Structures are given as C-alpha cells and as structure tokens.
Amino acid sequence: MSEQLAPEIEKQLRELTAWTGPAPGLWRTALRQAGAAGRRRRRRLPRVPGWAWTGLAAAGVLIAVGLSLDTWPRGRSAAKSADGDSWFRGPATTAVPEARREQARAVGPYAAAARGMMPASERYAGGYAANTGEVAGRPMFGQYAGGTPTAGDPVAGSEITTGPAGERYVVRKATVELGVADVRAVFAKIVHLVSEARGEYVQESSLTGSAEHLEGQLTLRIAVDRLADVLNELRQLGKVRAETAGGEDVTTQVVDIEARLRNERRVEVELLELLEKRQDAPLKEILELRRAIGQVRETIEQLTAQRERLSRLVALATVLVILRPADAPLPAAPGLLGHFAHALREAWLSGARYLADSIALLLSVLVGGLAWWVLLVVAVVVIRAARRRSRRAAARLPAS
Amino acid sequence: MAAEESDEQLLREFVGGRKAALGELARRYERSLLGLAAALLGGRHDLACDAVQETWLRVIRFGGQFQGRSSVRTWLYRIGINQCRTLLATRAVAGEESLAGRPAGGPGPDQAARAADDNHAVRRAVEGLDDDRRLVILLCYHAGMTHEQAAEILEIPVGTLKSRLHAALSALRAALGAEVRA
Numbered sequence: 001m002s003e004q005l006a007p008e009i010e011k012q013l014r015e016l017t018a019w020t021g022p023a024p025g026l027w028r029t030a031l032r033q034a035g036a037a038g039r040r041r042r043r044r045l046p047r048v049p050g051w052a053w054t055g056l057a058a059a060g061v062l063i064a065v066g067l068s069l070d071t072w073p074r075g076r077s078a079a080k081s082a083d084g085d086s087w088f089r090g091p092a093t094t095a096v097p098e099a100r101r102e103q104a105r106a107v108g109p110y111a112a113a114a115r116g117m118m119p120a121s122e123r124y125a126g127g128y129a130a131n132t133g134e135v136a137g138r139p140m141f142g143q144y145a146g147g148t149p150t151a152g153d154p155v156a157g158s159e160i161t162t163g164p165a166g167e168r169y170v171v172r173k174a175t176v177e178l179g180v181a182d183v184r185a186v187f188a189k190i191v192h193l194v195s196e197a198r199g200e201y202v203q204e205s206s207l208t209g210s211a212e213h214l215e216g217q218l219t220l221r222i223a224v225d226r227l228a229d230v231l232n233e234l235r236q237l238g239k240v241r242a243e244t245a246g247g248e249d250v251t252t253q254v255v256d257i258e259a260r261l262r263n264e265r266r267v268e269v270e271l272l273e274l275l276e277k278r279q280d281a282p283l284k285e286i287l288e289l290r291r292a293i294g295q296v297r298e299t300i301e302q303l304t305a306q307r308e309r310l311s312r313l314v315a316l317a318t319v320l321v322i323l324r325p326a327d328a329p330l331p332a333a334p335g336l337l338g339h340f341a342h343a344l345r346e347a348w349l350s351g352a353r354y355l356a357d358s359i360a361l362l363l364s365v366l367v368g369g370l371a372w373w374v375l376l377v378v379a380v381v382v383i384r385a386a387r388r389r390s391r392r393a394a395a396r397l398p399a400s
Numbered sequence: 401m402a403a404e405e406s407d408e409q410l411l412r413e414f415v416g417g418r419k420a421a422l423g424e425l426a427r428r429y430e431r432s433l434l435g436l437a438a439a440l441l442g443g444r445h446d447l448a449c450d451a452v453q454e455t456w457l458r459v460i461r462f463g464g465q466f467q468g469r470s471s472v473r474t475w476l477y478r479i480g481i482n483q484c485r486t487l488l489a490t491r492a493v494a495g496e497e498s499l500a501g502r503p504a505g506g507p508g509p510d511q512a513a514r515a516a517d518d519n520h521a522v523r524r525a526v527e528g529l530d531d532d533r534r535l536v537i538l539l540c541y542h543a544g545m546t547h548e549q550a551a552e553i554l555e556i557p558v559g560t561l562k563s564r565l566h567a568a569l570s571a572l573r574a575a576l577g578a579e580v581r582a
Contacts (some may be wrong), residue, residue, distance in 0.1 A: 011524045013541035019435035026434075026449060027426035030456035031419060275577060283569075286576050290521065 009283045039293040131258035169254045172317035180238035180328035187216040193230055198223045221316040261303045268296045409470035415463045433480045439538045440484040451483040477553045525575040533568035540565050
C-alpha cells in the first residue's frame, strides 16, 4: 500500500511533471514531417547562384555595420549616463559580488569537509579550548595570554578585562615617530624586523620626498607577544619624536561568539542525531529537519568567520612607524630675488601651459574634423575644375 | 451541444483522414506528455519536445494498427515513455552527460548553497533514483493519474505498482536524508 505524502511534497512532485508553458503544437510538426517523408525522403534546397550568396553576404555586412554605427554611440552614452563616470559597471558588477558571497558562504568548513579538504575533527573543533593553536602560522585566541608584555611598555599597561578562562583579547595598535640620520637605511632595517615565519608582515610602506627631505612610513603587523621587543628595537633606531599606543578590548565579543558557536554546534549535533533516529519519518518532517539544519549551519559559518577575523586582529598588533630626517634644516624663507625668480617661473609655466592648450585645441580641430576637411578639399577641387571647364568652353564658342 | 468525442473516436477519425482529430487529441494530451517527458529527461525541455514529436509521428504512422486493447491515453503514454527511454539510451551510448542519476562526486559550491531549498532537494532526490523508481514516482504523481491507470501504462498489476511506489518513496526519503547528512 502506498503511503500518504505531505501535501507540499505531493505538490512538488506534481510540479516536476507539469508543463508550465503553452502546448507547442508538436503534432503539426509531426504531421508535416510525416507528409514530407511520404512524398519524398529528402528534399534538396533549391540551388542558389553564387552571385546571390555574395550579394546576401554583402547586404548582411552592410546591415551589421549600419546597425553597429547606429547603436554603438547610444549604447555607450546610455551606459555612461547610467553609471556616471565609467562604462560597463552595471548590474553585472553588482551581481558578481553577491554570487561570490553566496559561494563563500557555501564553501565553509562543512563544504570543505564534505570534499575531503578538511578533516572532520577540525570541522567540529571543540570551541574555546581547541582554539589555542596556530593557524597558518598565526596564533589564534589564547595566544596573547602566553605573551609577556613588559611592565614599562605603555601598551602593556592599558586596562583590559579578562575572559572566562582568564585570557584577555585586545586589538593592539601603536605609532612611533622617529628622527633618523639616514631614512633609507633605517627603512630597510625596519623591514627586516618583521618575522614572516611568525605570520608577521609589512601591511603598507612608502618613501616620499627628495634626498635631504626623504620621509618614510611603514605599517607593520607584528605578533602581539613580540610587540614590546619590536618597539624597543624601533626606539634604538633613532630619536623618538612621538609615541602612542592603545588597545581595544574585544574580550566580550569573543566570549559572546564562542558561546553562540558552542550552542549552535550542540543544536546541530542534536538535529543530526534526530535525523539519524527518525529515518522512517514522513518526508515532511525530514524536510523540516533539513531546513533547520541548514539554518543552524549558516549561523555556525557566520560565527566562525567572525571569530577568525577577530582572532587575526588580536593575534597581530598594528604598528605605524614614521621616519623623518633627524636634523633636517628648515626651508629658508625666500628673499626678494627668490620671490622674483618664483614669479618669473610661474609666469613662464603658465604661458607654456596656454601654448600647449592652444596646440592641443588646433590638433583636435584638425584631427577630429578630418572627414569635413577631406570633403571641403574635394568640393574646392571640383568647383575649380568646373569653373576652368566653363571658361575653356566660353573661349571655344564662336562669336555670335 | 454535441457530446465530446472519445479518444478512440478521434483516433479513428484521424486514421480516416480528418487531421483536425489529431489536433484535438494533442489538445487533450500534449502538455501532460511534455511534462512527464521533461521530468523523465532531467528537466530538458528540448529533449522532451523531441520525444513528444516522435510520439505523434508514431501515432500518425501506426494509428491504423491500434486495436483498442487499452485506452488511447494509455497507448500514448506508453509510446511517450518508450521515446524517453530511447533518448536516454541514445545519449548514454553517445557518452553525453547522464540525464538521470546525476549525483556523482561531491556537491559544487552552488549546489551546497542551495541545499536547504526544498524544491531543489526533492528534484535532485528524484533525479538520483534509478530509472524504474523514478518512473513510478513521476507517473503516480503525474496530474490526474490514478494507480490503476499508472499500472496499466506500465503493464503491471496494481499491487506491484503500489509496492514499487512504496520502495521508491523509501529511496526518496533515504536520498533526502543522506544529502543532509553528507
């Protein structure tokens, strides 16, 4: 005896075999096919002369060129006006990130585990305690607790709260401004302070100005347990002109995320156990369970991503280093002669700019109106030839 | 108002030379045949059109040989299902992607993202069943089809159809469960 299905499953099964569009009238095609087969097995296409094909192809090319000439500028301007400043930035570019986001959500630890990319033990990492190791060379939560900030370090002295297991989670930042004799050499030394083996890196760096006014800036991401050492080494590289440090306590956020993650995982395990036990349950219940598991897994992935982002922020401190020449002389105030020279230079530059603009305008008129110039020349030549012919004709006419 | 002609009368009239009678038969059955064919052919509407067009061709060629042992409706469905089977077999021989029983390897990212979508889940689970079970489920839940009619089309007793349907639904349930546990 067949079982009763939930109405919604029945509906879905019926929809699978439902033809939503209109009937395409295939019986007519079949009738024609049968009739044609009865009269003749194969019907050849009428022979078309070669010149006709050539003419058709030429007409096709002309139409295509005409259409493209007609629509191209309008299409371009439409695209431009829709966007404001750039072409081809329409719905496609907004749709792609959404698709990517969806893909990124899908390729979470579960999808990775399903494809054998990640062991199941990692997928169900037991929460807090399991997160004390290093991931990709970077310490995760709990690593900071093992760090040894010095008492003299202004960063270490900041107020922080503690987590349930005694760990403190602080996103640390520091800025050091140094006066140095040789900016370029110190810049190179600072780059070598970064230990890539520990996951540290130079986030941003720049050298600006001429030789005597050279300035450097580096943003370093340093492992928190090395922050004090690195700051000490930086201080020894030159004269400290300014130094600031700070920390943002994210312990509450971390604790909250971990608690929610543990809870969601518990719910997921319970739902999976329920699914395992109720293998003979009606399809409707199985679908409801699937829906619930899907929602729980989505939440888990969101929480995991938040946790990893926070762990990266906590594990690596951000240090901004500004380098300036130690005894850079102040630029002298310009005298009367200097002022005159400056004004002269400005006037010369301004004149040169006007000249360049005029030449550019002339060139744009010459090049942009090329088609008109050609037409004009042709018209002049034709008119002159016509006048010459009329004069010769008048000379040949017998006198009346 | 004249009573509606039966399918058998229409077929006889068509064989007798009235082409509009075939049009009337098509009005009654073309859409349902297309729906079933599309479901059997993995949602490929182009292939479903091929199958149904071939079905009408066979009706045109062999309509005169119809002996009335079954209803015209049953006969049409049998021809349509056979055309679908032929198409599936042809494509399998040609080495094209299998239309049915698709799940091979792990789910792709987009499939995983849609895992919670019930409609997709049921469709995927049905497509993952073997040909016989899929046919039984699709036929039994095809619009307006009774178990007796489905059994007649498949040329099996009603009891056998019901036991096959039970097995097919169990397989469907297992497929849905397995997908979420994967």
